Amino acid sequence: MTHALPDAALDQILRTARTFNKFQNKPVSDETLHALYELAKWGPTSMNCQPARIIFVRSAEAKAKLKQALSPGNVDKTLAAPVTAIVASDSQFFEHLPNQFPALPQARDMFAGNATLASDTAFRNSSLQAAYLMIAGRALGLDSGAMSGFNPQVLNEQFFADGRYKANMLINFGYGDATGNWPRGPRLAFNEVARID
């Protein structure tokens, strides 16, 4: 029987957490990026399929490649961020299912034989995993700002030339500087978006 986390923890992961556009001039180490993945990896995916593939873009050379794909409004903040995660999905994720989900031996073939099911599953589950990365980051004291404002064709050409991986979204990570924050957007009320049947 688990209980609710203390208020300070609920605040840190969701309630008062913010999207950051500006970060302190403080690098994010390899060790921190590994810790981030080692926490986020435990989030659930359907049939444990884990389609997300991640490139942490940190060097000037890699940032220059990324820049070519960014929407104009995302260029400056992304080049200035300590690291930008490209969250992509592996279109052939199902090749891992015999190891990742041995409970259902036919799982690989279900996806291998149905391109729409495979691409929907890759998109849905790599999106779930992007959310786990952001929440795991916050839980570890790492701030972030996610974006889908980029040209996926250009990004895929730059980073995934063989066509197997498809960019889904970008997440800047670092230690936030709140002076770059926008006013917090309102959220839709329960009664606008949910009901109990």
Added chain:
Amino acid sequence: MTHALPDAALDQILRTARTFNKFQNKPVSDETLHALYELAKWGPTSMNCQPARIIFVRSAEAKAKLKQALSPGNVDKTLAAPVTAIVASDSQFFEHLPNQFPALPQARDMFAGNATLASDTAFRNSSLQAAYLMIAGRALGLDSGAMSGFNPQVLNEQFFADGRYKANMLINFGYGDATGNWPRGPRLAFNEVARID
């Protein structure tokens, strides 16, 4: 400057958290479902678009409608779960953008004029919001088990007959009974799925 949450909190939201197939015979109250949404709603979405729409299926009548759409392997556990959240997306989510994202007055028209961008955005962001619901539930002491094994056409006919909302995934919520857990699936290693450029 935030710090990492204590180990017990990291465990509860991700590290030792599990997907549950079986739940204790203990109802989930309206108050708890509202608290779940009030926490999860703070998760970030692109342009604050919040496309997720949720039906919490709890009554016998609503469960009977849901049953018609479930894959055979998901029927018994879902009928037995205290509540099942249908996480759908609103294909017309952009109608809320003038209120939700006033910073960009042209945001509504960007999506209204581009059906592929709108449907990708709805799918990606309602998936992020499904992850926030699961993590928020865990943070509040509520266990869950998510599924994409259902017939979306049948589900949409049963619950969203006018065609505006599209089912994305299902999440059973309750207070977990670990006797129904499967062995924990392995996770892909950092070096199999990520790199630092």
